[in-house]
Structure formats: structure tokens, C-alpha cells
């Protein structure tokens with residue numbers, strides 16, 4: 001339920017002041033204590049590291065006004081547009097593009113934000129070749145698809161440049177509140193939807209800044225950390241409250257359950273799997289997500305000379321490209337299967353080749369060698385197997401001198417704290433009703449990677465939005481029944 005802006009301004013202001021709380025967790029007692037602290041916008045808190053800015057410029061530079069209007073005028077504004085159907089959040093693409101063509105940039109941004117509160121980050125991070133742009137009718141006429149992502153970014157950048165106010169307000173206060181565990185895209189989208197329905201939304205995150213993978217896990221040349229934070233500042237205008245630096249365990253979860261009307265789980269996935277070989281604990285072995293977070297936040301500004309990345313998904317490619325850009329002379333991506341079996345998108349593979357990453361196919365590490373730190377990888381080449389799941393046979397051993405090994409062989413789940421039997425898991429993932437996001441415990445909802453095993457940012461946003469609507473409907477049903 002939306003309400004007019006004037007009557008909600010004070011509510012939004014009050015809630016905005018809540019949005020800068022820090023939650024402290026007493027590790028002895030398990031208690032949580034909130035304290036007012038930070039009033040600086042998230043965007044201003046972003047670490048600025050000149051080396052990183054210089055080495056990770058925009059992969060796809062933005063359109064200027066003339067180019068944006070020309071591109072918008074190329075769109076056919078299709079009825080029942082396939083680009084909209086291909087977007088998990090169903091942004092009305094022809095509508096926002098038409099508004100760019102007519103110079104109504106605020107209206108264009110509102111159209112985007114109405115469907116996708118993280119429209120700015122999605123315009124940079126989405127694999128549009130396999131989503132909206134891949135579905136554009138221009139392909140049928142052998143023409144270049146409309147540059148939807150760049151147009152979306154153009155409209156969202158214009159919104160930020162003009163002060164960055166949200167084109168809608170929180171809904172009339174219902175007196176209900178929801179705790180959201182995890183501060184990534186699913187929770188952010190859910191929180192925005194809850195605020196638009198007049199429900200208090202309080203996010204709890206283990207990191208010192210919000211955004212989850214958007215802030216810490218997407219390659220900097222696609223989505224800079226500061227840009228992710230700038231977008232999240234918009235959610236503070238809606239009155240979303242943030243609590244940082246706390247890892248929610250089963251004790252804290254029970255406290256949150258007692259103090260809130262519903263819980264949303266947007267906890268993503270856990271750490272990267274281990275290889276289970278000797279030498280894995282040596283200094284110089286790191287997981288890909290930590291590596292990406294470290295350079296994005298400026299903790300790492302240079303790579304050693306020889307780097308090996310184990311794995312061949314999109315995260316592996318991001319880590320390998322990062323090592324090249326951070327100055328490594330030799331970056332190998334090592335994969336036990338062949339080129340055709342990689343899980344990375346084809347365009348990501350092509351990009352990595354252009355960056356200078358070398359690929360070792362049908363190769364797997366059997367040991368990490370070194371006295372006090374990594375010095376080499378013990379590798380074995382494998383017979384390419386056309387035999388489905390049968391284990392490939394080893395062919396020959398060799399060693400590769402390496403200074404840094406980055407593991408990117410898939411993520412484990414992060415649902416141990418839910419194993420009280422009240423919430424059903426399947427393969428470690430939270431089982432939900434896909435329409436409402438509700439789990440097998442009616443007070444709990446969930447979305448994003450912890451429910452689907454790891455998909456795109458835009459899928460997490462769609463999940464969060466659906467769950468926000470699902471929670472609002474469930475709370476309304478509860479109220480009607482009392």
C-alpha cells in the first residue's frame with residue numbers, strides 16, 4: 001500500500017535515522033546490543049584506492065546524452081516486449097526507454113525502480129546477453145540488439161546526479177516489523193518492498209557495509225563498490241534500518257524471531273569448497289570471494305608474479321582477470337574438464353582470454369608445494385572423458401611454479417544455523433514456495449542464493465521482491481484472522 005509523500009516524510013525521516021545503527025554482538029553472552037553510531041552515507045564510507053580505480057576502469061563505458069537518445073529512438077517499443085519477459089524483475093523496458101527518448105529521465109528511473117530497486121547495479125552486473133538484450137527482437141532482423149543495460153544505467157546515473165531521491169515513499173505504518181538476515185540483493189529488494197507496504201525492515205549483516213555480493217563480490221570493472229553503496233543509500237530514504245558486523249547464529253535468530261513479526265533469510269552461500277589436498281593451508285592459498293572482496297575494498301592492490309586459479313565458473317574468471325589487472329605476469333586458470341564444460345558464460349571466457357588469462361584444460365592439482373608459503377602446484381593432466389560421470393584417468397604429472405593459488409571450485413551452503421528442523425532444507429538450500437518465498441516455517445521467508453544455489457543478482461532481486469510481497473500478504477492475513 002503506497003501513501004502520499006507528505007504524510008510519510010516524518011516517518012521516513014525517523015526511519016532514516018534508524019538506518020545508521022550498528023549492532024554489536026557480545027560473543028560471550030550471545031546478546032545483541034544496538035548503538036547509534038554512523039550517520040555518514042554509505043557512499044561516502046566507500047574505501048577509495050587510486051590503484052584500484054586506475055586498474056579497474058569501466059568495462060562498458062556509459063552512454064552520453066546524445067548517444068542515449070539515439071539508442072532509445074532505435075527501440076521499436078514492442079507490445080508484449082520479449083526483453084521485459086526475459087528480465088527476472090520484469091522491468092517495463094520499452095516504457096523506460098521511451099521516457100529516455102522523450103527526455104523524461106526521472107520518469108524513466110521511476111519505471112525501472114518500480115520493478116527493480118537495484119536497477120542501477122543490475123544495469124552494470126546483469127549478463128544481458130542471456131537476458132533482456134538476448135531476447136530483443138532486433139536479433140530477428142539481424143540488427144544489433146538495443147543496448148538496454150547502457151540505457152538503464154544512463155537513466156539511473158541521471159537520477160543519482162540529480163540528487164538521488166527515490167520517486168516513491170514508504171507506505172502507511174502497519175506497526176509490523178521484519179528482520180532480514182543478510183544484507184545482499186535479496187534482502188535489500190525484500191526490505192524495499194516491505195517499506196513500501198508500511199512494514200519496518202531491519203537488516204542484519206556480518207560485514208561492515210551493506211550490499212553483500214553487490215558490494216564485495218562483483219568485479220570492480222563491472223560494478224564499483226562505491227556505486228553499490230550509492231544505490232543502497234536510496235533504501236535508507238525508504239527507512240530501511242541496517243545493523244552491521246554481526247553473524248546471526250541460532251541464538252540471535254531466536255531473539256529476532258521473538259522481536260519481529262517475520263524473518264527473511266537472504267544469507268547467500270557460504271565459503272568456497274576446499275580441494276582436500278596437501279598444502280592447502282599454506283600462506284598464498286586464498287578463496288576467490290575473499291580475493292575479490294580484498295581488492296575491491298583496497299586491502300590488496302597488487303598481485304604476485306605467478307597466479308593460478310582453480311575452477312572455471314564466472315567467479316574464477318573474475319578472480320583471474322583481477323590478478324592480471326593487479327599486475328601478475330602469468331595467470332593460469334586450471335580446470336579438470338574441457339572448454340565446453342565450463343560454467344562461466346561464453347562472453348566471460350572470451351573476456352578472460354583478452355585480458356591475457358591462460359587456460360589449462362583437463363588438469364587438476366594434486367598437491368600444493370612450498371616450505372613456508374606456496375611455491376608450486378603439483379598437477380596432473382587427465383584423459384578427456386566422454387563417459388559422463390565416470391572419473392577421468394590421470395595421464396601425466398607436472399609442476400607449475402606459483403606464488404598465489406586462488407580457489408574457485410564452488411561454494412558451500414551457509415544454513416547450519418537453521419538446522420533446528422523448523423525450516424526444511426534440500427541439499428543445504430532453504431526450501432521455499434517460489435511464489436511467496438515462504439519456507440516450511442510460516443514465519444520465515446527466504447530468497448536469493450541460499451534458496452537457488454547461486455544465480456544472478458537480478459534473480460536475487462526478483463526473489464526478494466516476491467518475498468516482500470508474500471510477507472506483506474501473510475501479515476495482512478494474520479491481522480485479518482485476529
Ligand code: SF4
Nearest residue numbers: 075076078083136137
Ligand atoms: Fe525495444 Fe528490443 Fe525490447 Fe523491442 S525487444 S521493446 S526493440 S528493447
